[in-house]
Amino acid sequence: MASISERRPPVMADVAKLAGVSHQTVSRVLNDHPNVRSETRTRVLEAIDRLGYRRNMVARALVTRHSRTLGVVSFDTTLYGPASTVYGIEQAARAAGYFVSIVSLKSIDKPGVRDAINYLTEQGVDGIVVVAPQRTAVRALDDVRLDRPVVAVEGGQARGLSVVAVDQVAGARMATEHLLELGHETVWHVSGPLDWLEAEGRVQGWRQALLDAGRAVPEPLTGDWSPRSGYEAGKSLAGMKDVTAVFVANDQMALGVLRAFTEAGVRVPEQVSLVGFDDIPESEFFSPPLTTVRQDFDAVGRSSIAVLLRQIDSEERAEHEHVVVPPRFVRRASAMAPR
Amino acid sequence: MASISERRPPVMADVAKLAGVSHQTVSRVLNDHPNVRSETRTRVLEAIDRLGYRRNMVARALVTRHSRTLGVVSFDTTLYGPASTVYGIEQAARAAGYFVSIVSLKSIDKPGVRDAINYLTEQGVDGIVVVAPQRTAVRALDDVRLDRPVVAVEGGQARGLSVVAVDQVAGARMATEHLLELGHETVWHVSGPLDWLEAEGRVQGWRQALLDAGRAVPEPLTGDWSPRSGYEAGKSLAGMKDVTAVFVANDQMALGVLRAFTEAGVRVPEQVSLVGFDDIPESEFFSPPLTTVRQDFDAVGRSSIAVLLRQIDSEERAEHEHVVVPPRFVRRASAMAPR
DNA sequence: GGCAAGGCTGTGAGCGCTAACATACAGTCT
DNA sequence: AGACTGTATGTTAGCGCTCACAGCCTTGCC
Numbered sequence: 001m002a003s004i005s006e007r008r009p010p011v012m013a014d015v016a017k018l019a020g021v022s023h024q025t026v027s028r029v030l031n032d033h034p035n036v037r038s039e040t041r042t043r044v045l046e047a048i049d050r051l052g053y054r055r056n057m058v059a060r061a062l063v064t065r066h067s068r069t070l071g072v073v074s075f076d077t078t079l080y081g082p083a084s085t086v087y088g089i090e091q092a093a094r095a096a097g098y099f100v101s102i103v104s105l106k107s108i109d110k111p112g113v114r115d116a117i118n119y120l121t122e123q124g125v126d127g128i129v130v131v132a133p134q135r136t137a138v139r140a141l142d143d144v145r146l147d148r149p150v151v152a153v154e155g156g157q158a159r160g161l162s163v164v165a166v167d168q169v170a171g172a173r174m175a176t177e178h179l180l181e182l183g184h185e186t187v188w189h190v191s192g193p194l195d196w197l198e199a200e201g202r203v204q205g206w207r208q209a210l211l212d213a214g215r216a217v218p219e220p221l222t223g224d225w226s227p228r229s230g231y232e233a234g235k236s237l238a239g240m241k242d243v244t245a246v247f248v249a250n251d252q253m254a255l256g257v258l259r260a261f262t263e264a265g266v267r268v269p270e271q272v273s274l275v276g277f278d279d280i281p282e283s284e285f286f287s288p289p290l291t292t293v294r295q296d297f298d299a300v301g302r303s304s305i306a307v308l309l310r311q312i313d314s315e316e317r318a319e320h321e322h323v324v325v326p327p328r329f330v331r332r333a334s335a336m337a338p339r
Numbered sequence: 340m341a342s343i344s345e346r347r348p349p350v351m352a353d354v355a356k357l358a359g360v361s362h363q364t365v366s367r368v369l370n371d372h373p374n375v376r377s378e379t380r381t382r383v384l385e386a387i388d389r390l391g392y393r394r395n396m397v398a399r400a401l402v403t404r405h406s407r408t409l410g411v412v413s414f415d416t417t418l419y420g421p422a423s424t425v426y427g428i429e430q431a432a433r434a435a436g437y438f439v440s441i442v443s444l445k446s447i448d449k450p451g452v453r454d455a456i457n458y459l460t461e462q463g464v465d466g467i468v469v470v471a472p473q474r475t476a477v478r479a480l481d482d483v484r485l486d487r488p489v490v491a492v493e494g495g496q497a498r499g500l501s502v503v504a505v506d507q508v509a510g511a512r513m514a515t516e517h518l519l520e521l522g523h524e525t526v527w528h529v530s531g532p533l534d535w536l537e538a539e540g541r542v543q544g545w546r547q548a549l550l551d552a553g554r555a556v557p558e559p560l561t562g563d564w565s566p567r568s569g570y571e572a573g574k575s576l577a578g579m580k581d582v583t584a585v586f587v588a589n590d591q592m593a594l595g596v597l598r599a600f601t602e603a604g605v606r607v608p609e610q611v612s613l614v615g616f617d618d619i620p621e622s623e624f625f626s627p628p629l630t631t632v633r634q635d636f637d638a639v640g641r642s643s644i645a646v647l648l649r650q651i652d653s654e655e656r657a658e659h660e661h662v663v664v665p666p667r668f669v670r671r672a673s674a675m676a677p678r
Numbered sequence: 679g680g681c682a683a684g685g686c687t688g689t690g691a692g693c694g695c696t697a698a699c700a701t702a703c704a705g706t707c708t
Numbered sequence: 709a710g711a712c713t714g715t716a717t718g719t720t721a722g723c724g725c726t727c728a729c730a731g732c733c734t735t736g737c738c
Contacts, residue, residue: 350695352694366695395693397693397694397695399696400695401695402695
């Protein structure tokens with residue numbers, strides 16, 4: 001009666017005994033090995049079902065040396081961008097039969113990134129995606145020993161690593177050029193925190209578009225992505241008389257700017273045109289609906305997993321890949337020709 | 340020279356040899372066992388450092404039978420609520436020395452939930468948090484064999500499971516009563532999808548507040564949490580003459596309602612007062628800033644991990660706990676007394 | 679009839695770690 | 709001095725699985 005009080009979950013040997021085969025045959029059934037008689041197979045399957053057997057993936061991982069789990073290191077997954085990216089990564093990974101272990105850092109500093117990667121490595125993940133939007137995060141990767149494939153998302157050129165990123169420069173260009181084409185003399189800019197590569201890319205695209213058109217380049221204002229920081233920037237902007245067009249580095253800040261303008265009695269788009277970045281679900285319902293630049297986070301997630309898996313599957317360190325995901329301009333009602 | 344071409348990562352035995360001790364002593368050092376001479380300890384530590392040794396947690400998990408990893412099953416982590424909850428869970432878990440493996444479902448159906456839990460179980464997680472905001476998700480838990488501790492977040496009463504949830508009813512009450520106190524005759528409601536427990540709770544709180552005050556209970560409109568669905572509801576509402584106050588079940592829909600009102604020339608709050616739910620970062624910068632009910636997702640995350648760990652640590656199935664997190668009313672400018 | 683070829687199944691070893699026990703040596707007590 | 713404590717170490721046996729190989733049976737072919 002010992003076996004009854006034993007509440008230990010069944011193992012392969014238990015299934016084998018019940019089915020009257022060896023544990024190895026059970027293993028073969030589980031792994032879809034071809035050389036198993038179909039009668040044997042059903043017998044084993046029945047035994048598995050009867051016992052409620054579940055394979056111990058930990059033991060399996062120990063011998064196969066891979067866990068079919070991918071690690072993700074990210075930063076503040078409360079923000080729309082990171083959250084969407086991580087979601088895209090997770091979906092793509094699962095579609096490929098992988099699971100995802102996530103470490104979401106509060107702030108991106110070297111020790112944080114190092115610890116996260118070390119932890120994931122210890123856990124035996126087969127590869128790691130680092131969502132590294134900040135310069136610091138990229139540099140942190142230099143100091144970490146990377147035993148296994150790593151791809152950086154939004155990471156910029158990092159020490160010969162594979163990188164998947166949205167073309168921020170092109171997106172900012174689109175936004176700025178749209179405003180210029182509408183007839184604005186120049187375009188002001190509210191940027192994100194400058195240690196973010198995305199912020200930098202957008203500043204760069206904005207500046208280039210202005211320079212290419214031979215326009216004056218106003219001093220950009222700097223925010224921190226939050227609506228509040230956009231609001232502060234908007235208050236400054238509202239006080240200036242020659243501002244007719246503003247490109248804001250993300251939609252949340254654009255909302256803040258919008259609010260500040262509304263409070264100051266500046267009408268958008270009649271007096272000032274506004275273009276954002278990201279296309280968050282809310283943007284379409286701002287007043288006025290926000291013209292913006294959409295980032296395809298799904299595509300970013302899919303690409304990063306594709307690159308990572310390619311790297312995992314090729315024994316020898318594969319070529320480092322560089323995937324650029326194009327942004328898409330979304331025209332709505334917050335930008336129009338100046339009066 | 341074989342050892343040079345051997346690119347196999349070092350194992351405990353390698354460290355042991357280099358330090359001139361047994362692998363067991365290395366293990367003791369790694370596990371902070373007290374009975375190790377400090378001289379020996381430093382020798383081992385040095386060897387670890389020199390070899391770049393990293394403990395294989397998979398092997399460790401195989402023998403200790405726990406992985407220090409927690410599973411999280413969630414639904415569309417792109418939404419602010421789930422994203423924030425998962426973030427809170429992840430932070431709390433890591434603070435407790437646990438890591439988090441996430442499965443983010445596209446849609447919550449029984450097979451999805453079952454597979455997710457089975458997968459996580461196979462992976463050897465020590466416990467699972469299910470963010471189960473939908474009725475379906477809760478019922479799915481009934482059909483799944485649960486070998487290990489599970490806590491449901493936002494889950495309602497589920498088959499003697501531990502549950503952590505924000506008090507939706509109380510929150511909706513606050514919102515409705517505020518509107519009533521301002522002098523509105525009654526309050527209309529735009530609800531979330533009714534198979535969501537949160538939506539149901541908010542309907543219930545709203546209705547109770549109305550009933551308690553002896554007011555008419557208008558037929559609620561139903562949305563799907565998205566700004567667009569709020570916009571549609573808002574268009575209907577804008578066409579009705581006796582609407583002076585609306586409680587919208589989340590802030591995103593409230594934005595849609597706001598947009599519809601603006602388009603229809605209905606002024607908020609002068610003609611119609613609006614109260615939302617969630618307090619997303621954007622709400623403060625809507626025009627007008629949105630009066631809403633704040634959910635403390637951090638607290639939800641912390642509580643669920645606390646409950647889960649308590650369950651894991653107590654050998655015998657512990658009492659099922661029921662934690663209720665109170666919401667907080669946030670008064671801003673979208674609600675005022677009727678003219 | 680003999681023998682190779684192939685399908686199906688079983689046996690043994692070992693992945694890298696920890697738990698339990700065994701051992702060695704110090705110091706303490708009677 | 710001998711027995712006894714306690715500390716510091718080593719030895720052995722698995723955890724549950726897969727891999728490599730060995731074995732047996734069938735089948736086909738000369």
